[in-house]
Amino acid sequence: MTEQSLPLAGIGIAALERDIGVGKDTLRVWERRYGFPKPHRDAIGERVYPADQVEHLRLIKRLMDQGQRPGVLLRMPLTELCEQSASTAIGIGADEAVDWVIPMLKARDVDHLRAEFAQRLARDGLERFVTKTVPALNRRIGDGWMTGEIEIYEEHLYTELMQNQLRSSIYALASRGKRPHVLLTTVKDEEHLLGLLMAEALLAANGAWCLSLGAQTPTSDIVGATVGSTIDIVALSFSSAYPWRKARNVLVELRAALPGNIELWAGGAALIGRERMIPSVVVLETLGHIGTALTNWRKLRGGASSEHGAT
Amino acid sequence: MTEQSLPLAGIGIAALERDIGVGKDTLRVWERRYGFPKPHRDAIGERVYPADQVEHLRLIKRLMDQGQRPGVLLRMPLTELCEQSASTAIGIGADEAVDWVIPMLKARDVDHLRAEFAQRLARDGLERFVTKTVPALNRRIGDGWMTGEIEIYEEHLYTELMQNQLRSSIYALASRGKRPHVLLTTVKDEEHLLGLLMAEALLAANGAWCLSLGAQTPTSDIVGATVGSTIDIVALSFSSAYPWRKARNVLVELRAALPGNIELWAGGAALIGRERMIPSVVVLETLGHIGTALTNWRKLRGGASSEHGAT
DNA sequence: TCATCGGTTTGTCCTAGACAAACTGAAAAC
DNA sequence: GTTTTCAGTTTGTCTAGGACAAACCGATGA
Incomplete structure (x- = not known):
């Protein structure tokens, strides 16, 4: 009963600006120049971006952040975009095996996650934890999100738990x-x-x-x-x-x-x-x-x- | 050579948005409706806000955050605005003596503030600290801000320090x-x-x-x-x-x-x-x-x- | 190999109009 | 006496297409 209330689900332009990090003016001018994104319009004619276009844009933004040009990416079909994304992902390689985080997040096993973070931090030391483990985890979470492996709120949850872990470490170190x-x-x-x-x-x-x-x-x-x-x-x-x-x-x-x-x-x-x-x-x-x-x-x-x- | 290059010193609309925290659209519509702010224009016709108008706007924003209405404030002369700012100063009642926090904040004595929070928490217990001391402090800070006694960033600083204090207490309690x-x-x-x-x-x-x-x-x-x-x-x-x-x-x-x-x-x-x-x-x-x-x-x-x- | 130069791309700003959400204050209902 | 409802007003955000400077590109010259 709750889901059907909005068949035209999507987000407005201000929310999209926050989500993706691209200004309202830019989003409008992209639509005008390249024909994408092409949001629906609500009853009063305002833009409503459906979820698939938001994901599409997120992928484009990611490739832009790697130095690719907007005009090319925005004219490119989604399939080709995915190949681009896949081919750039190879170079990084395995920093550290962190796949364990995904099943724990999916299982909402908060206590276990907290314990795992704390244990690795104690074993490897703060410096290694922050410069190696956390970036590897962040990357793994980011990838998992791009591929649809994990949900947005699971990323949110990860971020929150990791922030708490870091805060308590910092508090203990206070010089x-x-x-x-x-x-x-x-x-x-x-x-x-x-x-x-x-x-x-x-x-x-x-x-x-x-x-x-x-x-x-x-x-x-x-x-x-x-x-x-x-x-x-x-x-x-x-x-x-x-x-x-x-x-x-x-x-x-x-x-x-x-x-x-x-x-x-x-x-x-x-x-x-x-x-x-x-x-x-x-x-x-x-x-x-x-x-x-x-x-x-x-x-x-x-x-x-x-x-x-x-x- | 670098400073004298701009005799028409001022900031653009994007910078003003960052500074004051009011959106570009809103700034333009204020100008249209109320005739203020009235920025200069540079060679290509873009808005350039001089420093005095920025300060004026900062004061307006401050009073708006206290609940005053934009339409009134934007039509008000600067002199009256200053009186407003000064007159909102009245004390409430004494829940608990917490005036010590003000001078410490003004002196940026962060270590001392942290110590004071921790000590009171240890002495009175978490329950009393959270239900009595913290609300009293919040009220005192809020008042101090309304009266101009403390600056916005000092409130920000207080909030941050208190949040850290609470977080570490919570972390220690984790059941x-x-x-x-x-x-x-x-x-x-x-x-x-x-x-x-x-x-x-x-x-x-x-x-x-x-x-x-x-x-x-x-x-x-x-x-x-x-x-x-x-x-x-x-x-x-x-x-x-x-x-x-x-x-x-x-x-x-x-x-x-x-x-x-x-x-x-x-x-x-x-x-x-x-x-x-x-x-x-x-x-x-x-x-x-x-x-x-x-x-x-x-x-x-x-x-x-x-x-x-x-x- | 590096600097210069025109052409293209790209983001931000402009104007003016429109409308919904939030607020105000008075009347009505509990 | 308090709370809800309602109409009127205020206020922020959205829309449209046009404009332009700064950044970027690739080719040419030193």
């Missing part, structure tokens, strides 16, 4: 006062926290003092939070759904607004291949670079902590 | 398998997590097994997450910012979609005074009612756990 002091957050419209938590865990493991403001802090608040504080570094995370141009604009704007003695670090899938793009912003292409960046900072700034009064 | 099994989350467009975490802490302290899906889970995912699981209760939190009619609709819809043997609990400021509104949904007006509701559930359902197969 007092040690330099550098790092402010972590994501900007408005970027709600993915997992990457940020992974970064925070690595920073904390390397003895940095971390302060996370959580997700979606407006830029003016980020600046405000550094005023009169002892923050040395502001670190931001951008997921692949975040349009990289927008990320660049935010970074340029924030760089200009922050005092010069505070470094600005940025990372996440949205910035891969864009290291050179933003002047005087440290772009960390992978989590592994955090350690190096931290060592560099300590070498350059660590000894000169008395300089903090400089304008 | 295995004990009934009832409670699924906690907020619905789409409700991003406030603090109330949900407070509820989770109380539930966990009373021996319930909790699974939090975090914020903004789509209703279909909430239903999906209960399928094939052992969930007894779905619990939702609605902050005061959530329109109560919308809350009622969501609850009615969700009640219909969930199997009858799963209870639906809802709480939060949006539902105060609306206990009778939704049939067969348990509306918890205050956090204190969680304990009673739990006892009731155990009396009615606890003994009959073999019923869980019923559809």
